[in-house]
Amino acid sequence: MSRPQPDDHGASASLPYGRQEIDETDIAAVEAVLGSGWLTTGPAVARFEAAVARFTGAARAVAVNSGTAALHVAAAALGLGPGxxxxxxxxxxAATANCVVYCGAVPVFADVLPESLLLDPAAAERAITPRTKAIIAVDYAGQPCDWDALRRLADRHGLALVADACHALGGRYKGRDVGRLADVTALSFHPVKHITTGEGGMALTDDPDLDRRMRALRNHGIDQDFRQREQAGSWRYAMTMLxxxxxxxxxxxxxxxxxxxRLPGWLETRRELAGLYDRLLAGTPARPLETAADREHARHLYVVRVPRRDAVFRAMRAQGIGVNVHYLPVHLHPYYRERFGLGPGLCPVAEAAAEEILTLPLFPAMTPDDVRRVADALARALASRD
Ligand SMILES: Cc1ncc(COP(=O)(O)O)c(C=O)c1O
Structure with missing residues (x-):
């Protein structure tokens, strides 16, 4: 049985762009922990880490309290710092770039490919300088980037590769699972994502040294957590990094x-609903982003390009459809403009796309009728002259 789901995204819209699914098994699992004696650093943490590692094929997984924290411990463990x-x-x-700034380093924005809005490896190469230490690519909307091209680039220039896969749990690139495509992969478990923990995230890696550092970084830079000290019968611990x-x-x-x-079933539903959107929107002025033939899209967001986007956005919201926009390019936020002297013209493909993109509702509890309702509302919004 599903409990009533609050509408916390898409403001007052009756159909939000994304929404969590919580059922009785979830509630029972949380209740069991509440009576278990361990509310933090207990056995449920290692169990969840092992489950995500199994699902993705990553050797190691470090649970943290947001996707932002996963990106931050990744950047810090890779040694990003001033200079x-x-x-x-x-x-x-913004979190993708903010994690670089948290470390005292500088994010350098490289443009995206027009058809997928994924990082363009050629643009990324042009942005590399002698100071570059890492490439942080985003599996935007749930489609994995061209990770082989990015790996070649990283290897050629001696750089670390980070996947911001906060949209892409369950995606695949050339048959390989998201979670093993970069040196570190960051996941988010915010309520609009594929699975939720309320707030939460995870950093995945195959590298034991990065794993050890990220594990320490999530706990003040201390080498052992409370439970490990309890098991060892010792109060001693050492803080070895900040x-x-x-x-x-x-x-x-x-x-x-x-x-x-329940993730495998949810992924299937997301893919079916996205396929229905593709069919219903074919031949209309709303153009979905393209998916490369060698990718399995995790379908976190269903993004279309539309003319007169802001008018269409308003018309959709007026019809009770919780559309959204992902994203204003990060370099156009006031903080980035002022702090790093950035502005329009730096990434023309992303900037042009940002004027046209619209995220349509997509979440596993939606029905095919909901998708038809959105497509009808979109057709009306596109036809209106407002
Ligand atoms: C691409 C991307 N990166 C990072 C994050 C940060 O995740 P969280 O909200 O869990 O901190 C998000 C979440 O919205 C995201 O969409």
């Missing part, structure tokens, strides 16, 4: 593990 640069995409949530409190609670991890069991 360094990281090349990244402008068409993303870390943070990015721990994810056992309640959150129990919810995440319970949600993960």
């Amino acid at each position: 360094d640069e990281a090349v990244t995409s402008p068409l993303t949530f 870390g943070f409190n990015y721990r994810l609670s056992d309640m959150a991890c129990a919810l995440g593990e319970s949600q993960l069991a």
Whole structure:
């Protein structure tokens, strides 16, 4: 049985652009932890980490309390610091670039490909300087980037590769799972994402050294957590680097593990609903983004390009459809303009796309009739002269 789902995205719209699914098994999993004696750093954390590692094929997984924290521990563990640069995409949530700034380094924005809005490897190459230490690419909307091209680039220039896969859990590139395509992969478990822990995230890696550093960074830079000290019968611990409190609670991890069991079905539903949108919108002025033949799209967001986007946005919201825009390019936010002297003209493909993109509702509880309702509303919005 599904409990009533609050509408926390898309403001007052009756159909939000994304929404979590919570059922009785999720509630029972969280309740069991509440009575277990461990609310944080307990066994549910390791269980959730192991479950996500199994699902993605990553060797190691570090649970943290947001996708932003996952990106931050990744950048910090890779040693990004003052004097360094990281090349990244402008068409993303600000957190992708913010994690670089948290480390005292400088994000350098490289343009995206027009058909997919994924980081353009040729543009990324042009943005590399002697100060570049990492490439942080975003699997925008749920489609994996061209990771082979990015890997070749990273290897040629001796750079680390980070995947912001906050949209892409369950995606595949050339048959390989998201989670193993970069040196570190960041996931988010915010309620609009594929699975949720309320707030939460995870950093995945195959590298034991990065794993050890990220694990310490989530816990103040301390080498052992409370439970490990309890098990060792010792109060002693050493803080070996400056870390943070990015721990994810056992309640959150129990919810995440319970949600993960339903992820394969949710991915299938997302893909079916996206396929229906593709068919209904074919031949209309709304142009969906393209998916490369060698990718399995995780379908976090269904993004179309439309003419007169802001008028269409208003007309959709007026019809109770919680459309959204992902994203204003990061270099156009006031903070980035002022702090780094950035502005329009830096990434023309992303800037032009940002004037046209519209995210349509997509989440597993939607029905094919909901998709038809959105497509009808979009046809009316596109035909209106407002
Ligand atoms: C592409 C991208 N990166 C990073 C994040 C940050 O994740 P969180 O909200 O869990 O901190 C998000 C979440 O909105 C995102 O969409």
